[in-house]
Amino acid sequence: MGWLNLFKKDVPEPSFEFDELERIFGNLELKSLAVDKAAEFVARIFARSEFKFLDNGKKKPSNWDYLLNVRPNKNETASEFWQKAVYRLITKNELLIFLSDDDQLLIADSYIRQRYAVFDDTFASVTCREYTFKKSFKMSEVIFLQYNNNRLQDYFTQLFSDYEKLHTRLVEALSRNNQIRGVLSTKTNASFDEKKREKMQRYADGLFKSFTTKTVAIVPAQEGMEYSELTNTTGTSNLSVDELKKLRRQFDDEVADILGIPNALMHGDMANLENSQKMFNTYCYQSLVKKMTDGLNFALLSNSEYKNNKRIKIIGEGQRDKFALAQSIDKLISSGSMLINEVREELGLEAVPWGDKPLITKNYQLGEDIEKGGEKKDESDSD
Known part of the structure; x- marks a missing residue:
């Protein structure tokens, strides 16, 4: 019967160290800030693009002009729509744009993808703004793009794990800088009762309040108690807030390098601005335009139209x-x-x-x- 006692054991209640949780979420916010900063930088630039329908190299009116350049749906302008699309493509690594039954272009928030070998992949349970469409969409009916690979977020996580340790140590070291430290000693060897402890605590609280709220603090001496400050003798360091700023900027630069964004351009440095813009166009913007152009041509043009030299072309800031x-x-x-x-x-x-x-x-x-x-x-x- 001993094995039955396994089911009678008390299940331990879960406990959380809230200080540790606060530290973890604070560091995750730092990581998200670096990724969001780079993604929003690219998304804002792409949002200024213009979409043209070309027939043998000449611009022709198309039913897609209004949707792509003015109002993709009832709730978003074209610039808002494409900024959101590029941001999601970079941060989530995938982007699904589909056309609703009333001819609105929408960005899917979630979906279930069914892969096939020789048939079109299908997307079911497509959700946009908390509304789930009952219809399943084929690959040929949507604009589906993948930015890089599925390990992009994994790489961000591994990269940040190293910076997290340095960032935590720097924050702790800066918190100790200029911290008031002192020792409150008594001239007695007798044991303390509750009354004496309360008396010492009131005296220590009064010292702390005077030191933190007044520019000139004068406190009375207490018989049998002596306070000595250690701030100016031990525990000081030469660290400054600039060290923390440099570390955060270094992590921003690492994320920008992964996405092909020159560091000087993202931080607004005017030195070598022209070269930075050329590098951005070559290694980041043009590849993004190529991905988006291929997706639009596949979704909006038939095979015969493409053979007849009809194209969707994106004209933007990267030209x-x-x-x-x-x-x-x-x-x-x-x-x-x-x-x-x-x-x-x-x-x-x-x-x-x-x-x-x-x-x-x-x-x-x-x-x-x-x-x-x-x-x-x-x-x-x-x-």
Whole structure:
């Protein structure tokens, strides 16, 4: 019967160390702040983008123009919608945008994905703003994007575990700086009764209140009690709040590096601003635009439309500065390396009717003519 006693044992009541919980949640807030700061930075820039429907390189009116650029749904503007979409894509690693029965673009808060090998994946129990749709959506009916990989959040967690220890130690060390420390001693070897303890506690409370609330504190001496302060002799350090600020900034920089954001650009440093913007466009913004463009073209265009050179194009802040590239553009066109419409496409501009013919400046000549001995003599010249 001894084994039956296992079911009669008292179950211990769960207990929590609230100081430890407060420390954990405080550190998690620091981690979330770093991720949110980087994600919001990218999301705000992408929200200024414009979506164009192109037919053979020329902008054509489309039923999607209003939804993509003005009002995707009844409760959000286009900038709010796309900022929320990019933020969710970066922080949650996945983004599901679907079209409701009344033609509203919505961002799913949660869903259940059923994967298949050769058929479309399906999304069931799609929830948006606490409303769950009964309909299941196929992959071909939605815009579904994955930002990086499923280990992105795991990497953030592992990275933060190292910074958490340093951050906790710095906070503890800074809390001890300039802390009032003292010893209250008595000149007696007798044991203390409750009355004497209360007397000493009132005296200690009075000292503490005077030291913390008054710029000039004068306290009376108590017979048999002596107070000595240790603040200026032990337990001091040279740490400052700047050390804590540097550590937090270092963690922000690590998160920014993972997402491809130059540190100087995210912190607003004006030094090498142009180079930072180029790096951001190359390593972060353009890849995000490519992911979003591929998702839109797959969801909004059929196979036949894509073959007929119809495209959804995103024009945003990450586009190249046309004026800064003026000299390079001239060289590319005048040398015949690129057509005018090819250059315009790279700059996010529409094609022009006369832009598909190569243009070469007059002073260009073939290499074989140079080997023959220079320019050909004009036969019309005569002595």
